[in-house]
Structures are given as structure tokens and as C-alpha cells.
Amino acid sequence: MAGCCDHDAGLRAGAPSGLGKLPRLTQSSYREAVSQTISGLAAPEGLTDQDMAELIGNSAASIGNARNKKGDMSAVSMLSIGKAFGPEALNTIMALIGAKAVPADAICCGNVSHIPVAIAQALPLLITLLGDNVCCDDDVRKLHTSGAIDTIINAASMLERRRNEVRLKDG
Known part of the structure; x- marks a missing residue:
């Protein structure tokens, strides 16, 4: 699992230089x-x-x-x-x-192929509920119940973490 899913590497000392001013x-x-x-x-x-x-x-x-x-x-x-x-x-x-805490079972970058599929499965409901340009309480409840919100948050968290790791390497 080297490379994309290198959890053991952690963040080097001095991480803030790659993450902006903290x-x-x-x-x-x-x-x-x-x-x-x-x-x-x-x-x-x-x-x-x-x-x-x-x-x-x-x-x-x-x-x-x-x-x-x-x-x-x-x-x-x-x-x-x-x-x-x-x-x-x-x-x-x-x-x-400059970090976030996520559940241990959050989306891991070891197998990223499921991320676009999970997001694609959530899109029709997002389009249906938010297509009227209103995000009411009932829409949020339906999105939560379907797991769409967590899917998007977990994917975004993983991508943000990976982006920050890349910035550190490139820094």
C-alpha cells in the first residue's frame, strides 16, 4: 500500500508550511x-x-x-x-x-475506485432534492438517511488529506 495509502508516513514536522499559515x-x-x-x-x-x-x-x-x-x-x-x-x-x-479527525472506517485511499461510484449513486438524489435551489430540513434529512452527505464528506476529507500530503512532498 505504498504511495497512495501510506498511512505510516504521517505528517512531517513543519507540516504547516505546506498547509498554509496556522x-x-x-x-x-x-x-x-x-x-x-x-x-x-x-x-x-x-x-x-x-x-x-x-x-x-x-x-x-x-x-x-x-x-x-x-x-x-x-x-x-x-x-x-x-x-x-x-x-x-x-x-x-x-x-x-491543520487536521481533522475522521472515523477509522472512513474512506481510505487504498481502493479509490469506489469513490466515483459512491458519488455517482448519490448524485440523482442530490439533483432531485437540491434542483429547486432550496435546501430545506426535509432535504437534509433525506440526504442524511441515504448516506449521501457522509459519502461526500468522506470523499472530500480523503481528497483533502491526500492534497495536503502532496503539498508537503512538493513543498
């Missing part, structure tokens, strides 16, 4: 990202600090301190957020290094 990593930028993550997950679901604490195995005080940017969360707590809410829940934090 903000400097600081304690403040990390705390801001953690705060946005917690607030962004709790608010839509109406979760309290105690609810979040129970979900990820932490204390309500720690959640509150992290939400208010007064304290840090451990790596285990951050991983617990990813476990409870899905890896995408960590994207605000991952953005600090």
Missing part, C-alpha cells in the same frame, strides 16, 4: 479550542457540565473550568469526548494543527 499553538489557543468544543457539543443537546462529565468520565468542575478557559482537559478526557460524540467532535482542536 495560528501559533499556545495554551490560550488550546483552551479556546477546548472551550469551543465543549460549548459546541453541549449547547445543541442542552447538556449541563454534569451531563458532559458523566458522558466522558470527568468532573463537572473540570468541564466547567475547560468551558470557561480556566483549566485544561487531559488527553484521556479529550479522547473520551471523541469516543462519546465521534471523532469529528475533536475537529476544533485538530484544526490547531
Whole structure:
């Protein structure tokens, strides 16, 4: 699986030069990202600090301190957020290094032949639902239920990751 699907290579130190300018990593930028993550997950679901604490195995005080940017969360707590809410829940934090978190079973570039087929299968529904130039709640529900949204997101994520890897090599 060398070349296209070389997962072991990882990103070299200095990746931001190939990915554009990223903000400097600081304690403040990390705390801001953690705060946005917690607030962004709790608010839509109406979760309290105690609810979040129970979900990820932490204390309500720690959640509150992290939400208010007064304290840090451990790596285990951050991983617990990813476990409870899905890896995408960590994207605000991952953005600090120009990355995204994706499920382990997301589209892998080891066999890319299925990507155009999956997108082609999603296109008729996209055309039907969005052809009226309106994207209503019902359209989104139908696209979600069909898997079309995840298909497109996974393909775009894989292509974006590969583009960034190529930029690093060419950089």
C-alpha cells in the first residue's frame, strides 16, 4: 500500500508550511479550542457540565473550568469526548494543527475506485432534492438517511488529506 495509502508516513514536522499559515499553538489557543468544543457539543443537546462529565468520565468542575478557559482537559478526557460524540467532535482542536479527525472506517485511499461510484449513486438524489435551489430540513434529512452527505464528506476529507500530503512532498 505504498504511495497512495501510506498511512505510516504521517505528517512531517513543519507540516504547516505546506498547509498554509496556522495560528501559533499556545495554551490560550488550546483552551479556546477546548472551550469551543465543549460549548459546541453541549449547547445543541442542552447538556449541563454534569451531563458532559458523566458522558466522558470527568468532573463537572473540570468541564466547567475547560468551558470557561480556566483549566485544561487531559488527553484521556479529550479522547473520551471523541469516543462519546465521534471523532469529528475533536475537529476544533485538530484544526490547531491543520487536521481533522475522521472515523477509522472512513474512506481510505487504498481502493479509490469506489469513490466515483459512491458519488455517482448519490448524485440523482442530490439533483432531485437540491434542483429547486432550496435546501430545506426535509432535504437534509433525506440526504442524511441515504448516506449521501457522509459519502461526500468522506470523499472530500480523503481528497483533502491526500492534497495536503502532496503539498508537503512538493513543498
